[in-house]
Amino acid sequence: MNWKRISGLVLVYGMLAAGAAHADDVEGSSDHPLLSRFPTATIRAYQVRNFDEALLPSGRIDDAEATENLLKLEGRVTRIGYRILADHSVLEVMRNYENALSQAGFETLFACDSHEECGVDMMALISNSGRVRPQGFGDAFFGETAERALLARRSGPDGEMHVFLHMVEDTSNKRTVLYQEIVEAAALSTDQVKVLQxxxxxxxxxxxxxxxxxxxxxxxxxxxxxxxxxxxxxxxxxxxxxxxxxxxxxxxxxxxxxxxxxxxxxxxxxxxxxxxxxxxxxxxxxxxxxxxxxxxxxxxxxxxxxxxxxxxxxxxxxxx
Missing domain, CATH: 3.30.1330.60 (OmpA-like domain)
Known part of the structure; x- marks a missing residue:
């Protein structure tokens, strides 16, 4: 058994009580085994791909159509959109995730703590049609609003794992919206399709x-x-x-x-x-x-x- 990996998972789960399914979660969704949810959070968008391509922001995004500051990865991809009650600030939520990821051995590759630092098109990139979209995540957030993002990585015997988090405050609806994308190293099964003779x-x-x-x-x-x-x-x-x-x-x-x-x-x-x-x-x-x-x-x-x-x-x- 890989005890280093297991201990890391325990530390992350120690951030909060294990995230059991919530009555308001979208059907078929669940927290990723690595990260439990923040209290009061519900899942409003959910997608898992056994093997897929992921483009994770590794720097400020000023043009959602450009490829600079995007880390291109392949592997098992889990995308979750959470909605959190607004009595918990973006800063409070992010600090909890930062602490948990740090204890689990993740290194920070990129972090931003304002709309200006994250880039004018960070929200446009996260909201595009290629990703799951949390309910209410869209044009209403552009302008003055709290925004933070984090990209972290951990390497181990099973390969690399990347975690990307993006949070914004939706003041009009009194809630915080969190987009979470986790990319795990995974082998691609290449024998599922054969070329017809x-x-x-x-x-x-x-x-x-x-x-x-x-x-x-x-x-x-x-x-x-x-x-x-x-x-x-x-x-x-x-x-x-x-x-x-x-x-x-x-x-x-x-x-x-x-x-x-x-x-x-x-x-x-x-x-x-x-x-x-x-x-x-x-x-x-x-x-x-x-x-x-x-x-x-x-x-x-x-x-x-x-x-x-x-x-x-x-x-x-x-x-x-």
């Missing part, structure tokens, strides 16, 4: 007239094909080489995160990138390939959950 692609095209090609990867919001897509592109090329008369539409699909117009342009750019790669790297005549993007207009699963959104982000071949 050329003959399997052919069978689906013959039967359905279209086929989704798994294994074509892009970074978020970008149209550059990642190197790990080579195997899937190779099978697409083999399919087309085996049937010189076959002509297909290459169709890009996205989930519904973001605006429709932007996703339409992105999905078409990704389809065009696939066509360009098949032509340049495999010698496939571009006259046989027609790129199109349909954004989120043809989902194969619900966009309400990440599992469904992941299925909707795809490239398909459709017989012309």
């Amino acid at each position: 050329a003959d399997e692609l052919k069978q689906s095209l013959d039967r359905l007239g279209h086929v989704a090609v798994s294994g074509v990867y892009f970074d978020t919001g970008k149209a550059e094909i990642k190197p790990e897509s080579d195997a899937a592109l190779g099978e697409m090329a083999a399919l087309l080489e085996a049937d010189a008369a076959l002509k297909v539409y290459v169709v890009g699909h996205t989930d519904n995160v973001g605006g429709l117009a932007a996703n339409m342009a992105l999905s078409e750019a990704r389809a065009a990138a696939v066509v360009e790669r098949l032509a340049a790297a495999h010698g496939i005549d571009e006259a046989r390939l027609s790129p199109h993007g349909v954004a989120s207009l043809a989902p194969v699963a619900s966009n309400a959950e990440e599992a469904g959104r992941a299925r909707n982000r795809r490239v398909e071949l459709v017989v012309q």
Whole structure:
């Protein structure tokens, strides 16, 4: 048993009584095993991803669209939005968390204690569509309000763990809002999806007239094909080489995160990138390939959950 890690957890839990579920918590939510909640806190937003990307502020944020002062991490990500009664100030809440994290062996990477120090767009970054959003967290907070943020890290035998906290005072509703994001080192299971072989692609095209090609990867919001897509592109090329008369539409699909117009342009750019790669790297005549993007207009699963959104982000071949 890893007693160093266990003792650290005990110290953090010692901050407050263990955070049992509250009647007003959103359904299915719970405190992270590392941190109990502050008294009077209720969970108003909750999200857990077994493996995901996280962008944590490591400095002041003056432009929510910029990438500077953002620490890019991957691992198990837990995002929780708490609402705390206003008789506890932002300072009181933060000091309790600072003390608990320090006792548990965390080092502070970044801290700010005012709207000016945190940056004019810190709240905009935390409130964007890529994160859970505590109820009431939004434009009402801009202006004169108490605001604090903290990024802390601990390294151990099980890898690194990062904790990000952002707190603001919602004076109009007499409460403090706390956003908490915890990123834990986690191994990625990479054997959950297999690349369809050329003959399997052919069978689906013959039967359905279209086929989704798994294994074509892009970074978020970008149209550059990642190197790990080579195997899937190779099978697409083999399919087309085996049937010189076959002509297909290459169709890009996205989930519904973001605006429709932007996703339409992105999905078409990704389809065009696939066509360009098949032509340049495999010698496939571009006259046989027609790129199109349909954004989120043809989902194969619900966009309400990440599992469904992941299925909707795809490239398909459709017989012309």
